Amino acid sequence: MLTYTPGETLAHRLDPRGKLAVQFGFAIAVFAGPAVPWLPAMLALAVGCLLLAGLSVWRALRAYWVVLVVLSLGPVLGAVTIGPPWIQPERGLDSLRSVARVVPVLFVSAAFVHSTPVRETRAAIQRTVPGRFGQLLGVGVALTFRFIPVVREDLRRIREAVLARGGERRPLRDRAGRITTLALARSMARADRLSVALQARCFAWNPTLPRLSFAPVDYAVLALAAGLALSPLLWL
Amino acid sequence: MSQEYSDSVDLVNAGTVAYLSGAVLIAALTAVLAQFSIDLPGGVPFSFQPFGVFFAGVLLGPIWGGFSMLLYLLVGIAGAPVFSNGTAGVGIVLGPTGGFLISYVFAAAAIGLVAHRSLDPVGVDDLPAVGVTAGLVVGSAIIYAIGVPWFAEVQGWTLPRAAGFMAPFAVGDAVKIAITVGIVAGGNELLERP
Amino acid sequence: MITVRDLVHEFDGERVLDGVSLTIADGEWVVLAGPNGSGKTTLVRHFNALLEPDDGEVQIGGVPAAENPVRARTSVGMVFQSPRDQFVAATVGADVAFGPENLGLDHDEIDRRVAEALGAVNMADREEERIDELSGGEQARVAIAGALAMEPDHLVLDEPFTGLDWPARRSALQRLDTLAADGTGIVFVTHDVRDVLDRADRVVGLESGTVAFDLPPDDARQRLAEIDVRVPGPGAG
Numbered sequence: 328m329l330t331y332t333p334g335e336t337l338a339h340r341l342d343p344r345g346k347l348a349v350q351f352g353f354a355i356a357v358f359a360g361p362a363v364p365w366l367p368a369m370l371a372l373a374v375g376c377l378l379l380a381g382l383s384v385w386r387a388l389r390a391y392w393v394v395l396v397v398l399s400l401g402p403v404l405g406a407v408t409i410g411p412p413w414i415q416p417e418r419g420l421d422s423l424r425s426v427a428r429v430v431p432v433l434f435v436s437a438a439f440v441h442s443t444p445v446r447e448t449r450a451a452i453q454r455t456v457p458g459r460f461g462q463l464l465g466v467g468v469a470l471t472f473r474f475i476p477v478v479r480e481d482l483r484r485i486r487e488a489v490l491a492r493g494g495e496r497r498p499l500r501d502r503a504g505r506i507t508t509l510a511l512a513r514s515m516a517r518a519d520r521l522s523v524a525l526q527a528r529c530f531a532w533n534p535t536l537p538r539l540s541f542a543p544v545d546y547a548v549l550a551l552a553a554g555l556a557l558s559p560l561l562w563l
Numbered sequence: 564m565s566q567e568y569s570d571s572v573d574l575v576n577a578g579t580v581a582y583l584s585g586a587v588l589i590a591a592l593t594a595v596l597a598q599f600s601i602d603l604p605g606g607v608p609f610s611f612q613p614f615g616v617f618f619a620g621v622l623l624g625p626i627w628g629g630f631s632m633l634l635y636l637l638v639g640i641a642g643a644p645v646f647s648n649g650t651a652g653v654g655i656v657l658g659p660t661g662g663f664l665i666s667y668v669f670a671a672a673a674i675g676l677v678a679h680r681s682l683d684p685v686g687v688d689d690l691p692a693v694g695v696t697a698g699l700v701v702g703s704a705i706i707y708a709i710g711v712p713w714f715a716e717v718q719g720w721t722l723p724r725a726a727g728f729m730a731p732f733a734v735g736d737a738v739k740i741a742i743t744v745g746i747v748a749g750g751n752e753l754l755e756r757p
Numbered sequence: 758m759i760t761v762r763d764l765v766h767e768f769d770g771e772r773v774l775d776g777v778s779l780t781i782a783d784g785e786w787v788v789l790a791g792p793n794g795s796g797k798t799t800l801v802r803h804f805n806a807l808l809e810p811d812d813g814e815v816q817i818g819g820v821p822a823a824e825n826p827v828r829a830r831t832s833v834g835m836v837f838q839s840p841r842d843q844f845v846a847a848t849v850g851a852d853v854a855f856g857p858e859n860l861g862l863d864h865d866e867i868d869r870r871v872a873e874a875l876g877a878v879n880m881a882d883r884e885e886e887r888i889d890e891l892s893g894g895e896q897a898r899v900a901i902a903g904a905l906a907m908e909p910d911h912l913v914l915d916e917p918f919t920g921l922d923w924p925a926r927r928s929a930l931q932r933l934d935t936l937a938a939d940g941t942g943i944v945f946v947t948h949d950v951r952d953v954l955d956r957a958d959r960v961v962g963l964e965s966g967t968v969a970f971d972l973p974p975d976d977a978r979q980r981l982a983e984i985d986v987r988v989p990g991p992g993a994g
Contacts, residue, residue, distance in 0.1 A: 499738070511618055
């Protein structure tokens with residue numbers, strides 16, 4: 328599974344805001360640009376991002392293998408027709424041009440995920456999205472990340488309990504209803520307690536925001552992001 | 564000595580904190596349910612992910628329900644392995660099934676709007692089953708209306724071909740709507756909140 | 758100083774608190790004991806302005822808590838039952854920093870408070886550890902550090918050690934002793950006074966939303982049994 332892994336690479340040291348901007352700029356550049364020769368160049372850039380984050384192409388491919396299987400169905404199934412002529416290669420090629428664009432975007436996001444802890448993205452959100460909405464979004468992301476393992480553990484126990492009482496023999500609808508009701512009830516009880524705990528710790532609209540600062544290299548990253556986002560102008 | 568903060572600290576009011584907490588837990592629940600499915604006869608997976616979207620709208624109403632799904636999306640973009648098969652990152656959101664993920668924000672908001680018929684949610688006990696059912700049907704329609712064309716676009720397929728490919732996955736949706744209505748409508752002591 | 762005067766709290770038409778009056782001085786070690794449903798948790802939530810009185814008043818340092826919740830929440834730190842639901846961040850340091858961040862303190866002061874609070878619960882230099890990978894006892898201590906980072910005058914602990922084994926409880930209690938020695942007031946809410954009776958200056962017994970008694974520990978033993986609170990036998994500890 329691909330998650331944040333502490334490290335000392337250049338990608339790890341970059342400001343999260345610049346890295347987020349590059350991802351979106353990169354996606355714009357890839358989806359709005361032509362397939363040849365632009366796409367191979369973008370793929371090379373994406374592989375460069377992976378290497379900067381200390382991640383091999385193989386690991387990125389393995390992390391996203393299910394998506395890659397779905398993508399590979401594009402040209403295969405796209406070329407097949409029900410009835411004559413049975414195979415239309417040019418349709419498959421159309422599909423290939425389309426799905427191939429997703430691969431470099433996946434690589435760049437793999438580099439980001441591998442090199443950026445969730446709390447830095449949270450800081451980037453709080454420092455970029457203005458006002459109360461940004462504050463709720465930032466704190467909300469941090470809290471959601473914190474509660475995922477707690478809820479996962481709840482669901483595991485509920486499934487075990489339902490299994491232990493012969494739940495496997497019940498019809499699907501009954502079983503699924505039981506599991507989701509219990510999981511939901513437990514989550515809502517946790518929400519009530521979390522709500523009290525947040526208030527007790529003076530949860531405020533105007534906290535000290537997490538430390539983030541731009542180094543010279545981060546400005547270069549931002550310039551790259553801007554350049555990528557504007558690259559579709561080249562093809563007008 | 565604590566006097567010094569009193570004027571400067573702008574506390575978030577209790578109602579907002581309660582809804583934020585609810586949105587956080589539903590987002591976390593959606594993330595966990597997305598990793599969980601039961602195989603139906605014939606090997607089609609019965610995914611639990613839609614329940615998160617359904618509960619977000621029904622329990623939290625349009626605004627906080629939509630917000631909850633936005634949190635789910637963002638925490639995945641930030642790198643938590645919350646999308647199907649434990650994946651994460653912008654690449655998934657922009658990939659073939661990304662339309663479904665993005666549609667959750669709108670679906671939860673629409674479910675909340677139809678079920679509660681107001682921007683401010685009412686208590687779950689007071690929701691009529693017919694309103695909840697209508698909301699969930701509208702929400703499911705939105706999920707497919709955004710998800711399938713997006714899938715077709717990324718795969719470079721025609722819309723009918725994409726729809727045909729997705730159809731088996733929709734098998735369980737009517738069942739999921741029925742289960743959700745059964746859980747929330749007509750009062751559920753497990754979900755009563757103080 | 759926490760001053761409670763004729764406090765009434767109603768829920769669903771029932772009086773959960775029915776005219777409670779109580780004063781807790783700075784630096785005092787108080788056990789608030791009572792069976793489940795006696796109103797203990799409701800009472801301490803009023804200390805923190807987490808609930809509003811239906812009648813009567815709670816003052817923190819002479820100011821009504823409801824009028825100045827920030828003051829109430831900074832001078833009374835709360836540690837709740839089930840620490841897992843009160844953590845707001847995935848790592849130890851980020852969680853403990855949450856309170857000071859909300860107070861708008863600068864980063865150096867936040868770092869100082871986090872380090873000091875973690876030191877006080879014997880968790881120094883463990884800022885980067887993931888909370889979900891800690892033991893139950895360590896989680897309880899991090900929860901205490903989260904409250905301490907507000908530099909409160911009183912620390913209120915509501916059944917904080919439920920489910921912990923004795924070594925973990927002992928370790929946390931030793932930390933409370935040190936804090937008390939340094940002048941922090943402790944209010945320990947429990948239905949089981951075994952670990953804390955000998956540490957307290959006073960024992961306040963709650964029953965059905967009223968103060969049944971308010972006595973020194975030795976005098977409280979007999980009365981505790983009357984309100985169905987388990988009392989340590991001679992020599993137990």
